[in-house]
Amino acid sequence: MLDWYDAHARLLPWRLGPSPRRRPDPYRVWLSEIMLQQTTVATVIPYFAAFTKRWPDVGALAHARLDDVLHAWQGLGYYARARNLHQCAKTVSAEGAGNFPETTEELEALPGIGPYTAAAIAAIAFDRPATVVDGNVERVIARLFGVTETLPAARERIRSLAAELTPHVRPGDYAQGLMDLGAGVCRPRKPACGSCPLSASCIAFKKGLAEELPRRAAKPVRPTRRGFAYWAVRPDGAVMLRKRPAKGLLGGMMEVPSGVWREGEIAPATADADAPFAADWRPLPGTVGHVFTHFRLEVTVLAARLEGGHGMADGAVWCPPERLGDHALPTVMKKIAAHALAKF
Numbered sequence: 001m002l003d004w005y006d007a008h009a010r011l012l013p014w015r016l017g018p019s020p021r022r023r024p025d026p027y028r029v030w031l032s033e034i035m036l037q038q039t040t041v042a043t044v045i046p047y048f049a050a051f052t053k054r055w056p057d058v059g060a061l062a063h064a065r066l067d068d069v070l071h072a073w074q075g076l077g078y079y080a081r082a083r084n085l086h087q088c089a090k091t092v093s094a095e096g097a098g099n100f101p102e103t104t105e106e107l108e109a110l111p112g113i114g115p116y117t118a119a120a121i122a123a124i125a126f127d128r129p130a131t132v133v134d135g136n137v138e139r140v141i142a143r144l145f146g147v148t149e150t151l152p153a154a155r156e157r158i159r160s161l162a163a164e165l166t167p168h169v170r171p172g173d174y175a176q177g178l179m180d181l182g183a184g185v186c187r188p189r190k191p192a193c194g195s196c197p198l199s200a201s202c203i204a205f206k207k208g209l210a211e212e213l214p215r216r217a218a219k220p221v222r223p224t225r226r227g228f229a230y231w232a233v234r235p236d237g238a239v240m241l242r243k244r245p246a247k248g249l250l251g252g253m254m255e256v257p258s259g260v261w262r263e264g265e266i267a268p269a270t271a272d273a274d275a276p277f278a279a280d281w282r283p284l285p286g287t288v289g290h291v292f293t294h295f296r297l298e299v300t301v302l303a304a305r306l307e308g309g310h311g312m313a314d315g316a317v318w319c320p321p322e323r324l325g326d327h328a329l330p331t332v333m334k335k336i337a338a339h340a341l342a343k344f
């Protein structure tokens with residue numbers, strides 16, 4: 001595995017140390033691992049470059065304004081990660097004088113760092129023999145050992161099999177090697193078993209099951225939630241935005257004022273009850289759809305042109321449409337704004 005890694009390691013910005021065999025900067029490893037949760041390497045690379053240019057170390061990020069961090073995070077989704085990222089930077093700066101702890105236990109005590117991320121940082125940044133099991137590694141181990149039970153139930157067995165293999169020699173490179181193998185060779189479709197360093201011991205390969213594993217239990221159907229968003233336009237063309245409550249989905253992000261998202265059909269009367277203030281709200285044709293991890297969202301946009309005196313929702317700001325990009329609008333809110341601009 002290590003020989004293969006030495007020859008085939010992916011060149012990723014967070015891995016580039018000052019010279020070969022030097023450990024990478026823990027700040028960069030941590031930042032990349034937080035960004036990579038739920039996000040692909042290709043998407044993360046430009047965000048990683050922008051963040052490290054603007055905030056080159058953990059102290060700089062700790063001193064950033066949360067709004068600036070959320071704004072720079074726009075498009076990566078799962079904004080709780082950005083808030084935890086900022087909180088974690090502050091904690092490491094204040095309690096560790098800018099140094100990340102090295103053990104998985106201490107790392108897990110930090111905001112936004114779960115067992116997987118703690119293991120990845122301990123292994124990659126500090127060369128600790130922590131067992132790192134991301135989706136790629138899970139697939140490699142399931143195939144290598146021929147695990148035919150379905151996920152997620154098989155996860156615990158795969159973890160303990162992976163733990164048995166974790167070496168004490170260069171555990172960080174081993175962890176990254178296994179991740180790279182899963183990403184480039186032991187791919188979900190058409191694994192390149194012919195060029196895999198593990199093929200001689202791989203049960204799935206021997207049994208011709210490689211592409212079938214790991215098996216997954218059928219996914220529960222995503223429910224649909226529905227709600228209203230309110231596009232209020234002032235006589236000078238400015239539109240209303242407001243900040244969502246700090247807790248909950250998209251917490252602390254800016255929004256086109258929105259009502260509650262409810263499962264099932266929603267009664268038209270809800271539109272008035274959820275409105276940020278009373279106005280002549282008219283529905284725009286069509287709806288805006290967005291898929292979150294646990295549900296689909298369908299939003300009907302109501303618009304009102306305000307003449308003279310106008311209402312004002314709590315914590316709201318007025319924004320000219322051409323300045324919408326100045327605000328930390330999550331993707332769903334960008335879609336709502338684009339829909340309103342096109343239809344109203």
Ligand code: SF4
Pocket residue numbers: 140143144185186187191192193194196197198199200202203204205210
């Ligand atoms: Fe994956 Fe094939 Fe390698 Fe087995 S031999 S680990 S299935 S690429």
